[in-house]
Amino acid sequence: MAISLPDTAFVIACYRANHEEMSCDPYARLWVKPGLQKWVDDFAEKVSEYNEILHCMRNRFFYRELNSQLSNGDKLLCLNLGAGFSMYPFNLKGEMVTIEADFEDVVAHKTEAIAAFREKGELPLRNVSYINADITSPKDQNRLKEILSKYPGYRKVIMIEGVFFFLNHEQIDIVIDFCREIMSPQDVLLTVSFEERTASTEVFHRLTSYFENELHSEGIYTTLPHRFYENLEGFQQIRTDSTLALARQLSLVPEDLEEDEVLNEYCYVLERTQTLAD
Numbered sequence: 667m668a669i670s671l672p673d674t675a676f677v678i679a680c681y682r683a684n685h686e687e688m689s690c691d692p693y694a695r696l697w698v699k700p701g702l703q704k705w706v707d708d709f710a711e712k713v714s715e716y717n718e719i720l721h722c723m724r725n726r727f728f729y730r731e732l733n734s735q736l737s738n739g740d741k742l743l744c745l746n747l748g749a750g751f752s753m754y755p756f757n758l759k760g761e762m763v764t765i766e767a768d769f770e771d772v773v774a775h776k777t778e779a780i781a782a783f784r785e786k787g788e789l790p791l792r793n794v795s796y797i798n799a800d801i802t803s804p805k806d807q808n809r810l811k812e813i814l815s816k817y818p819g820y821r822k823v824i825m826i827e828g829v830f831f832f833l834n835h836e837q838i839d840i841v842i843d844f845c846r847e848i849m850s851p852q853d854v855l856l857t858v859s860f861e862e863r864t865a866s867t868e869v870f871h872r873l874t875s876y877f878e879n880e881l882h883s884e885g886i887y888t889t890l891p892h893r894f895y896e897n898l899e900g901f902q903q904i905r906t907d908s909t910l911a912l913a914r915q916l917s918l919v920p921e922d923l924e925e926d927e928v929l930n931e932y933c934y935v936l937e938r939t940q941t942l943a944d
């Protein structure tokens with residue numbers, strides 16, 4: 667059995683649906699389809715049994731962060747790059763404009779499915795646009811810029827969640843340069859990645875083998891050191907947390923579980939600053 671890259675977005679939606687309260691994503695259940703749980707179980711057995719709950723911590727972190735960004739009363743625009751089947755605009759307490767970008771197959775499926783969920787009264791009405799874009803392509807980035815130009819006066823929050831792992835360093839730089847260009851001072855960038863040292867753990871090797879075997883992928887799996895974010899020109903690091911630390915706070919993992927036994931992801935909140943070049 668093989669799984670595709672967009673299928674990973676379905677599998678993690680299934681994680682969130684299995685733990686609605688922890689993931690803060692009660693609408694994730696809308697994406698659950700027959701056969702997904704088999705992938706969840708397979709991954710738990712072959713890679714890590716804790717990945718499901720740690721992923722939910724990631725969603726919880728971003729949900730809470732967006733809620734706090736919304737609470738300061740600004741007109742907010744959230745650009746979610748590589749959005750997959752995340753459901754933040756529907757789960758959040760406040761209103762914002764959301765623009766989600768992802769590959770064509772994900773966007774086509776999501777657009778159609780969201781319209782069907784809405785028609786059945788399963789989702790509240792929200793201002794969300796789904797844009798088919800390769801976020802590393804300059805041409806697609808220009809299209810996104812044009813769309814963003816229709817929203818002057820909005821403070822931006824850009825989210826890049828669960829994506830950097832699948833991009834190489836050059837592609838990550840291209841995406842960050844794009845963010846730097848479209849963001850104004852005080853806009854916020856939310857990202858997540860594996861820390862560099864995770865790459866040498868056994869659990870990470872199990873993860874990459876799993877993707878090579880099941881996704882038939884070429885094997886570029888990127889981790890980033892903390893200093894990548896600390897030294898990011900034009901950005902100031904405001905907060906960082908990890909999915910393991912959040913799970914520990916809520917007593918969701920054994921007390922003696924070591925960091926190198928799990929796929930711990932680090933979440934970063936970065937604020938755009940003024941630079942001399944601006």
Ligand SMILES: C[S@@+](CC[C@H](N)C(=O)[O-])C[C@H]1O[C@@H](n2cnc3c(N)ncnc32)[C@H](O)[C@@H]1O
Pocket residue numbers: 671672674675678747748749750751752767768769772799800801802826827828829832
């Ligand atoms: C693991 S999923 C994460 C989805 C979502 N952000 C979340 O955390 O729930 C990775 C998503 O990134 C998208 N993606 C990967 N590379 C991309 C690219 N170059 N352009 C647009 N989307 C991309 C995939 O299609 C997939 O939906």
